[in-house]
Amino acid sequence: MKNREKILIRASxxxxIGNAALSISKIFVGIIAGSIAVLGDGIDSATDVVISIVTLFTARIVTRPPNNNYAYGYEKADTIAAKVLSFVIFFAGMQMLISSGKNILFAVPRDLPSIIAIYVTLFSMIGKLGLAYYQFRQGKLAGSPMLIANAKNMRNDVIISAGVLVGLFFTFYLDMPILDSITGLLISLYIIRSAINIFMESNVALMDGVKDTSIYNKIFxxxxxxxGACNPHRVRSRQIGNMYMIVLDIETDGELTLNEAHEIADNVEVSIKQNIENVYDIVVHIEPIGKHHSEEKFGLNRDIL
Structure with a gap:
């Protein structure tokens, strides 16, 4: 746990530091070069700084051990953090959308952006690729979906910067400054879409669901x-961080001794862990074969998959 905490904190x-340097350089160049697209890209990088600060704060929370209030620990803090970050990203996107929209609708006369805007965008793409690769590697090493999600967000930033670069190229080539504003508008829509996706994805974990529903077939x-294990039913799975918590009922011969039934339950646990990665805990409830089952509110059976 301590080693994982160190990885999360160092990566954060x-x-x-990396995103702050890129953000400051793009905002500064965007202002002096007169490029709304580059300025918007810098604002997007500024949201990445906020994201990384939240990641740093969350890294110190998720590694706390369970206690009386939180028997399952604090792993879901990263999901809550993702929910908060979606609002931050959405707000940044809306601000950029309004700014770009005003420039297009009111058609304010503008000069062509300075050529330096292209150079800072190229520099940003290289820097973001390096940060994304590092975050992804550290996320895999620590088993942290939070860092992996941050890496994907930075990968998206490379796409945004590439869009800025294309917009600048056509702005200079066609001698039409309004294309810079149009590029900024498109980038803002992409940022808003990313915020909505993060918001929706975090709902799954907070609602005790799983993103990959194929896990149920793997359990069966x-x-x-x-x-000796028959009729698996009332199967439930949820995620805490990147770990699965699995609960299920099985049937066995009612004449078995307690030790024999317990051994079958242990074998079920071993078999599930061999078929599914990142399983934290499994609870197996044993019932005699043919016992009458009343309709259950929760859980899945084989016949409804």
Whole structure:
């Protein structure tokens, strides 16, 4: 846990410093070069600084051990952080959308942006690629979906910067400054779309769901491989951080001893962990074969998949 905390904190600090440098350079150049697209790209990088600060704060929370109030620990803090960040990103996108829209609707006369805007955009793309690669590697090493999501967000920033570069090229080539504003408008829509996607994805974990529903087929297949284990039902799975919590009922011969039934349950746990990665805990409830089941409110059966 301590090693994981160090990785999360180090990766967060590197992200803060790197994004701050890129953001300041793009905002400064965007202002002096007169490029709304570059300025918008700089604002987007500024939101990445905020994201990294939240990531740093969250990194110190998710590694806390369970206690009386939070028996499952604090792993879901990264999901809550993602929800907060979606609002931050959405606000930045809306600000840029309004600014770009005003420039297009009111057609304010503008000079062509300075050529330096192209150079800072190229520099930004290289820097973002490096940060994204580092965040992804550290996220895999620490098993942190928060860092991996941050890496994907930075990868999207490279796409945004590429869009800025294309917009600048056509702005200079066609001698039409309004194309810079149009590029800024398109980038703002992309930022808003990213914010909505992050918001929706975080709902899954907060609602005790799973993103990859194929996990249920894997659970049923794992149980079927265990001799003596029959009719898996009332299967429930949820995610805490990047770990799965699985609960299910199985049936066994009612004449078995407690030790024999317990051994079958242990074998079910082993089989599931061999078929599914990142399983934190499994609870197996054993029932005699043929016991009458009343309709249950929660859980999945094989026949409804």
């Amino acid at each position: 600090w590197i992200s803060i 297949e794992a149980v079927e491989k265990v001799p």
